Amino acid sequence: MERVTVIGAGSWGTAIAVLLARKDLQVKMWSVENPVVEEMNSKRTNESYLPGVIIPDSVSVYHSVAEALREATVIIMSVPSQAFREVVQNILPLLTGEELIVNTAKGIEEASLKRLSEVFYEEAGRDLYDKYVALSGPSHAEEVSREIPTTVSAAGTNRKSCERAQELFMSPRFRVYTNPDLVGIEIGGALKNVIAICTGISDGLGFGDNTKAALMTRGLAEISRLGVAMGANPLTFAGLAGVGDLIVTCTSMHSRNRRFGIEVGKGQTVAEALKTVRMVVEGYRTTGAAYRLGKNAGVSMPITEQAYNILYEGGNTAESVSKLMMRGKKHEMEEVVETAYPEW
Incomplete structure (x- = not known):
């Protein structure tokens, strides 16, 4: 035994x-x-x-x-x-x-x-x-x-x-x-906390289910993009440590990352929100790391970038929402369209 x-x-x-x-x-x-x-x-x-x-x-x-x-x-x-x-x-x-x-x-x-x-x-x-x-x-x-x-x-x-x-x-x-797929499991488990903070901020701002679903879906695209660049299997992010963990962390009040984000969305400073949650908020430090990883790998991670702007540079939450919504026009599956539908 x-x-x-x-x-x-x-x-x-x-x-x-x-x-x-x-x-x-x-x-x-x-x-x-x-x-x-x-x-x-x-x-x-x-x-x-x-x-x-x-x-x-x-x-x-x-x-x-x-x-x-x-x-x-x-x-x-x-x-x-x-x-x-x-x-x-x-x-x-x-x-x-x-x-x-x-x-x-x-x-x-x-x-x-x-x-x-x-x-x-x-x-x-x-x-x-x-x-x-x-x-x-x-x-x-x-x-x-x-x-x-x-x-x-x-x-x-x-x-x-x-x-x-x-x-x-x-x-x-x-x-x-x-x-x-150790790489994929670890990247999915770490970066879902960043997106959970963002869905919390959305809740704190008074937004609804549409916004949360958009953040989770596009957040998963960012996690997958970075994970694949680091050697992960893309299918891992459709599994338990990918979309599964993302769902539970972004939607539950058990999630200290989401609770932290809610307080930030309501107007608390980062220090005040961390004090409110009391326990370790892994996503706060992971946001800084994920932002730098994305930059180093040349991977587009706009949600993570705005999370970094809010948490580390004192950015305004409402302005970050506008920046995300008014980004340049894109295909939903940019990489897929470029490779699988070149004539489309």
């Missing part, structure tokens, strides 16, 4: 621990926040991150990362994307090299513009990279912890590692597919 350690005790890390404990696994967790450790061990709750959910007795939470990792066969990384590299550096000396590494964070490292699997490869090398799996898809922690049916993808370069993760997580209420 696998021995699992979850690194990070935020909402998603806690939900994962609860999910696996319900499968009769012994789960250890590590958190940098001492009050969270004390609360989870004594009261069996994590009200700051996952209110209303009872933590099973088979989950033990530690202050010491070395103690949490002792005898672990599976390590689940559930830390903010911008802290991912530092945490990996800290735990590597404690590993045997045989552990399965499952990453649940969705983001791009802002400083390097690298996907998180690339960050892991740089720090851990080829042997451990073969044991790296990214878990992504439409999966709010609030729903997973309450056993609401959920489906995700496990992606990695090594099929056996992906199947090992699939076996670990599969349950009657949590279905896992495997996927070899």
Whole structure:
């Protein structure tokens, strides 16, 4: 039987621990926040991150990362994307090299513009990279912890590692597919947060379903365009970590990215909106990274550019809407028309 350690005790890390404990696994967790450790061990709750959910007795939470990792066969990384590299550096000396590494964070490292699997490869090398799996898809922690049916993808370069993760997580209420397209899974999971901020801004401005649908559809086109330029399979973006995650993040009030966007649309500053949401808003930092990635790759990403203008340059939300709506005339499927319908 696998021995699992979850690194990070935020909402998603806690939900994962609860999910696996319900499968009769012994789960250890590590958190940098001492009050969270004390609360989870004594009261069996994590009200700051996952209110209303009872933590099973088979989950033990530690202050010491070395103690949490002792005898672990599976390590689940559930830390903010911008802290991912530092945490990996800290735990590597404690590993045997045989552990399965499952990453649940969705983001791009802002400083390097690298996907998180690339960050892991740089720090851990080829042997451990073969044991790296990214878990992504439409999966709010609030729903997973309450056993609401959920489906995700496990992606990695090594099929056996992906199947090992699939076996670990599969349950009657949590279905896992495997996927070899690690690039596409990571790009879809990261950039959907940018579009979720934009749909939130739209809601905050008082716009309706038409606007939200347009942002999601054209946002998916941007995500796919950049993903393909980076080596992803375009079909991945029609799957769970693409359109699936985009739908759930752009439409649900569980989404902290959407909630952040709503506050910005209502007129709060970025700092005020971040404070209102309280928890990490991955899409804020990802917007800056996605903007630079698009520029470096020469990929057209007008929605992302306007999100960057609003969040990083103090741009006016209403003016950004006008700029998007009044862009030059285009085919809906520009690349397809140019290649498949040259005479049209």
